[in-house]
Amino acid sequence: MNPFFFGDTNKQLYGVYHPPAAQQYRDEAVLICYPTGEEYIRTHRVLTQLTGRLTSLGFHVLRFDYYGSGNSAGRTDEGDVSQWLQDIKTALTELKDMSAVSRLSVIGVRFGAALAALASSETRLNKLVLWDPVTDGEAYVQDMMDMEQALLEQHRDRINHSITEMPHTGNEFFGFHFPDAVLESISGVKLNNVIMQASSISLTITEEKPVYKSLLENMQQKNLPVVCNYVPNDDVWHGVESLKLALISPVLLQSIATFLADGG
Amino acid sequence: MGADVEKVYTFGMGNSLVGVVTEPEASQQKQGLPTVIILNSGLIHHVGPHRLAVEMARDIADQGYTVLRFDLSAIGDSQTRKANPSYQERAVGEIKEAMDFLGKQKGSEKFILIGLCTGADNAHRAAVADERVTGCVFMGGYAYPTRHTYFLKLMEKVKKVSGKLFIAGKWKNFIKKWLRKLKPRKQVISGPEADDSYFWKLPDKNVAIKDYAELISRKVHMLFLFTASELWMINYPGQIRDSFPTLDFEDLLDVELYRLSDHTYTFLSQRELLTARIRQWLENSYGQQRLEHDVR
Numbered sequence: 001m002n003p004f005f006f007g008d009t010n011k012q013l014y015g016v017y018h019p020p021a022a023q024q025y026r027d028e029a030v031l032i033c034y035p036t037g038e039e040y041i042r043t044h045r046v047l048t049q050l051t052g053r054l055t056s057l058g059f060h061v062l063r064f065d066y067y068g069s070g071n072s073a074g075r076t077d078e079g080d081v082s083q084w085l086q087d088i089k090t091a092l093t094e095l096k097d098m099s100a101v102s103r104l105s106v107i108g109v110r111f112g113a114a115l116a117a118l119a120s121s122e123t124r125l126n127k128l129v130l131w132d133p134v135t136d137g138e139a140y141v142q143d144m145m146d147m148e149q150a151l152l153e154q155h156r157d158r159i160n161h162s163i164t165e166m167p168h169t170g171n172e173f174f175g176f177h178f179p180d181a182v183l184e185s186i187s188g189v190k191l192n193n194v195i196m197q198a199s200s201i202s203l204t205i206t207e208e209k210p211v212y213k214s215l216l217e218n219m220q221q222k223n224l225p226v227v228c229n230y231v232p233n234d235d236v237w238h239g240v241e242s243l244k245l246a247l248i249s250p251v252l253l254q255s256i257a258t259f260l261a262d263g264g
Numbered sequence: 265m266g267a268d269v270e271k272v273y274t275f276g277m278g279n280s281l282v283g284v285v286t287e288p289e290a291s292q293q294k295q296g297l298p299t300v301i302i303l304n305s306g307l308i309h310h311v312g313p314h315r316l317a318v319e320m321a322r323d324i325a326d327q328g329y330t331v332l333r334f335d336l337s338a339i340g341d342s343q344t345r346k347a348n349p350s351y352q353e354r355a356v357g358e359i360k361e362a363m364d365f366l367g368k369q370k371g372s373e374k375f376i377l378i379g380l381c382t383g384a385d386n387a388h389r390a391a392v393a394d395e396r397v398t399g400c401v402f403m404g405g406y407a408y409p410t411r412h413t414y415f416l417k418l419m420e421k422v423k424k425v426s427g428k429l430f431i432a433g434k435w436k437n438f439i440k441k442w443l444r445k446l447k448p449r450k451q452v453i454s455g456p457e458a459d460d461s462y463f464w465k466l467p468d469k470n471v472a473i474k475d476y477a478e479l480i481s482r483k484v485h486m487l488f489l490f491t492a493s494e495l496w497m498i499n500y501p502g503q504i505r506d507s508f509p510t511l512d513f514e515d516l517l518d519v520e521l522y523r524l525s526d527h528t529y530t531f532l533s534q535r536e537l538l539t540a541r542i543r544q545w546l547e548n549s550y551g552q553q554r555l556e557h558d559v560r
Contacts (some may be wrong), residue, residue: 014272016282041309044309071311158493159492159524160493166533167531168531175314
């Protein structure tokens with residue numbers, strides 16, 4: 001394991017490179033694209049666990065933080081979709097240099113999956129895993145707004161104060177500040193409009209929703225090589241109570257590892 | 265944030281621990297200040313809840329301090345170790361390893377520990393165990409109730425339901441119910457996930473008295489920060505001092521109660537108050553030292 005900073009010195013990104021732990025190295029490296037905002041914190045542990053599974057299967061893995069998130073440079077309110085896409089490009093280049101492999105694959109979670117899909121429209125990938133992807137940025141922003149409002153009301157009840165006494169910027173979501181410009185950039189993301197380029201794509205979902213059915217049909221209509229891996233799990237993404245939950249699902253991790261290793 | 269410099273290091277036994285050091289830009293660097301270490305909150309990695317540890321590290325570095333945020337073994341980016349002492353023993357040992365590393369790498373001799381939740385528990389234990397610690401920020405740490413604590417709780421309950429008390433025949437039941445609620449809860453504080461290692465238990469008060477006496481004798485500055493989530497165990501700022509009448513904290517004790525905040529300072533307005541308070545505490549506790557150092 002090698003934690004390091006990379007990229008532009010004024011916008012340095014934090015990453016952790018994990019070399020293969022298996023004796024048989026694969027000619028393939030996997031980039032992990034975290035979700036943004038609060039979901040990044042809640043998925044950090046499970047994605048570290050996933051990394052362990054992948055390295056034991058012979059993959060090189062890079063986990064990294066977008067600009068303005070995690071340990072990377074920048075304030076939380078400074079990142080946006082174009083910056084994060086640039087960061088993914090930078091991270092892919094770094095991973096290819098470090099691992100010296102010929103094939104690159106990407107796992108994206110939630111909004112990280114949307115970003116991974118967008119990145120694949122510019123850089124052809126070997127495999128692409130879209131894990132509970134955000135399919136519509138506008139709906140995602142609305143969902144975050146609703147959850148923040150519910151959180152605020154729940155908090156108001158707990159502290160027994162009027163909501164007007166609780167200062168709130170209006171642009172904060174579970175402790176992360178996303179200015180209007182960032183929200184607009186997120187809102188503009190529609191996965192149905194993205195032309196993904198990968199030899200194989202897994203739509204890995206923990207709940208069956210019409211938006212995923214629609215996305216799958218859309219991808220199939222475009223003749224994209226997509227499979228849907230449905231792994232039922234507790235809903236850790238929606239509703240204010242989910243903010244207390246971390247995602248723990250060995251079955252889900254195994255499903256992703258199997259797809260990357262065997263393609264099925 | 266100014267132009268702080270951040271570097272990532274692996275250190276400790278087998279280089280198994282991972283941390284990021286934030287240093288002030290060259291013009292902001294000041295000699296003689298303690299180095300600050302920010303500890304894990306439960307199982308959350310060294311970025312902290314809502315990126316709190318990163319924001320805090322950069323803000324403190326802007327005041328001229330060198331700051332390390334790192335992961336204990338088996339948390340975040342640090343590796344799991346095979347040795348199997350208790351979580352508390354392991355945490356104290358690894359905090360010492362962090363101090364040893366900073367001593368070698370940065371010449372640090374004195375340290376301030378900042379911890380939230382289980383981090384506060386670990387900061388307490390490490391501060392007692394290691395004389396290099398000269399300051400602690402305990403966020404949601406230990407608090408022991410006093411008679412005044414119970415009195416304030418009672419007043420709060422009375423205020424809430426005073427109207428109903430006068431409904432004929434019901435007041436006895438209300439009082440019984442409230443008295444039950446006023447009994448101290450089981451004093452176990454949870455970390456973010458249900459793992460025994462990440463729970464902490466309020467130490468016996470006699471142990472705390474001994475520990476604080478040790479810290480006072482070493483002139484360790486202590487800042488206690490509490491939120492609405494801890495009102496069940498502390499409900500007025502003077503409680504810490506009142507609960508240890510045999511100890512003279514002198515000017516080493518500061519306490520702040522953020523009644524509008526939740527346990528992890530989710531809301532930005534509360535985080536701003538928090539960082540400003542820590543900045544002020546650092547200035548009050550170590551600023552004079554810095555001035556004396558500059559004069560010499």
